[in-house]
Amino acid sequence: MPPAAANTRPRDPGLVAVIAYDGLCTFEFGIAVEVFGLPRPEFDFSWYQFTVVAAEGRRSRAIGGVVIEAGASLARLKAASTIIVPGWRDRNERPPERLLRAISQAAARGARCVSICSGVFVLAAAGLLDGKRATTHWRHIPDLKRLYPDISVEEDTLYVDEGNVITSAGSAAGIDACLHLVRRDFGSRVANAVARRLVMPPHRDGGQAQYVVAPVQARPGRTIGEVMDWARARLSHPIAISAMAKRARMSERTFLRRFSDGTGSSPAAWLQQERMARARELLENATLSLADVSAQCGYQSLETFRVAFRRSVGTSPAAYRSRFRTGAS
Known part of the structure; x- marks a missing residue:
């Protein structure tokens, strides 16, 4: 579209x-x-x-x-x-x-x-x-x-x-x-x-406290990177951490440690960030309803999506679309 x-x-x-x-x-x-x-x-x-x-x-x-x-x-x-x-x-x-x-x-x-x-x-x-x-x-x-x-x-x-x-x-x-x-x-x-x-993420969630000791590495090693690409292609579906670990051919405990070492974030926090980035893009560039945007970002409940979006972005999905939608004056 x-x-x-x-x-x-x-x-x-x-x-x-x-x-x-x-x-x-x-x-x-x-x-x-x-x-x-x-x-x-x-x-x-x-x-x-x-x-x-x-x-x-x-x-x-x-x-x-x-x-x-x-x-x-x-x-x-x-x-x-x-x-x-x-x-x-x-x-x-x-x-x-x-x-x-x-x-x-x-x-x-x-x-x-x-x-x-x-x-x-x-x-x-x-x-x-x-x-x-x-x-x-x-x-x-x-x-x-x-x-x-x-x-x-x-x-x-x-x-x-x-x-x-x-x-x-x-x-x-x-x-x-x-x-x-x-x-x-x-x-x-x-x-x-x-x-x-x-060659950097378009948006970094969180504050600077997380960088006081160790900076975030935007792109981890090959195995974790492949799992991240796989997850990005499935953001409209529930993604279990166990499924990501299986994809990486690691135990869940090892995967959690490797992911954190490589990105400075947990898989759950990273998935949330990716879902919010996808939501921003859809709100700006598509004519989908908020319910459809919510579903495409993996949220079964529109209200849960609204709460998560406001917590991450600082405004509601509707207000964000009004401000940033392509062609808005």
């Missing part, structure tokens, strides 16, 4: 400006470039315009001695639809007033601001987070609370979306936040394609 309103082309998402300054984290800077700055010949619609804006001098020395030459000054933020702030170099150093003023003025006219890791301290200093929820890397949370007590700090989350202000946790969580923004602008199908090019 073709997607709903397949002939409706996405709106131009406008200009994304990433801020560069001395002490810049090259990984976080690279996330913004990778998601928003690369050409996307796989899409037949307008992708983001992209520029690098200098917060101080035109040339910035990033961590590791890399020199970045920005293509624009802070004046360019007047035209930006989205501003990305990578981690700030020193949590106790107030960012330049010119930078704070430019970001504040851009936000006042409607620009979206996204921080990665300690970039939240720049948005906080600009006054964009007073009375709002926000997050940052778990190591920086005590300082964020101390320096900005008016912010409602969320400690165990990958990113927080407050409409026109999005804050993310540690560096890699910036990818989650940026993919979330792509999903907001273009829907899950496009976000999934971008994630596939990044």
Whole structure:
């Protein structure tokens, strides 16, 4: 079945400006470039315009001695639809007033601001987070609370979306936040394609606490990977853990241990995540009833599906469809 309103082309998402300054984290800077700055010949619609804006001098020395030459000054933020702030170099150093003023003025006219890791301290200093929820890397949370007590700090989350202000946790969580923004602008199908090019999951459930000790490995070894592919093809059916273990030719106890070692998650939690990803795609791109979506995702009860979806996504299936369905205005 073709997607709903397949002939409706996405709106131009406008200009994304990433801020560069001395002490810049090259990984976080690279996330913004990778998601928003690369050409996307796989899409037949307008992708983001992209520029690098200098917060101080035109040339910035990033961590590791890399020199970045920005293509624009802070004046360019007047035209930006989205501003990305990578981690700030020193949590106790107030960012330049010119930078704070430019970001504040851009936000006042409607620009979206996204921080990665300690970039939240720049948005906080600009006054964009007073009375709002926000997050940052778990190591920086005590300082964020101390320096900005008016912010409602969320400690165990990958990113927080407050409409026109999005804050993310540690560096890699910036990818989650940026993919979330792509999903907001273009829907899950496009976000999934971008994630596939990044070779990472399009959506990670849970918070950052699970990453404090050991990161999640997105793709485990061959045997477990084959079982995961098998399960993805059967999401409309009940899938017992014992059946997955049998498919892997392991005892259930060994399978549970191997699965956890390879993914950082239990098979049950992973299945739930996959069912929710399938539900998002169906809600956006199909004309199925909620009952049919529920059934195709393996839920025999529509009410159970609604509860699970709200717990995972933070909104109801109907509200999600209204917001993200392809062609919705």
